[in-house]
Amino acid sequence: MDCLFCKIANKEIPSDLIYEDKYVVAFKDINPQAPVHFLVVPKVHIRSLDYLNEDQNYLISHIFKLIPSLTKEQGVENGYRVVNNCGPEGGQTVDHIHFHVLGKREMLWPPG
Template sequence: MAADVEKAQRAAEGSSPTIFSKILDGSIPANIIYKDDQCVAFRDVAPQAPVHFLVIPRRPIPRISRVAESDAQLLGHLLLVASKTAKAEGLEDGYRVVINDGKQGAQSVYHLHLHVLGGRQMGWPPG
């Protein structure tokens, strides 16, 4: 956990291209489990639960705190894809959706992404 916080503290907003843009352009491979014209879902390379995947928009949005009214449809679509993909991954008993924002939110990649974690009992509080 401390390593994740340190990584987030070193991350720079606006650094381009991000690892996610490289996944989107195919220059970095990913285990893609869903894709459409607006987003892509793929398995996390360092899973924190038995099922851990990310949902990212194709259009880069650096942070959830920087979205605009015009992003409402895309944000809703990301959540629908998270739900549909969680169901396809067998997470009938529930799961957690996490969006990190900024350094104090432990965001380490400045391309909006939803973490979907499941397959075990989640604890509370989360952080």
């Protein structure tokens, strides 16, 4: 498989890793849109939220339980945004489910 995020999770491509456990990796975005901008990516390949199955729901729960501690470790104190882009019209550019976490700046709505 030629998946960028699988290669990062498998350490075939270097990243600025901030967290790893048996289920996920978290690393800084290479094109940050905020002073703190990292991605949380499951190690198992799932194309997008549309392809998530019942047996994989634990991953989403794990990710969302993990994000608050990661934001604190990154110095985020006054709130943050979690974004999942799904499909081409949703802005997904890597076909591997992932969550952007942005903080340390005021977020606007709508995002654009």
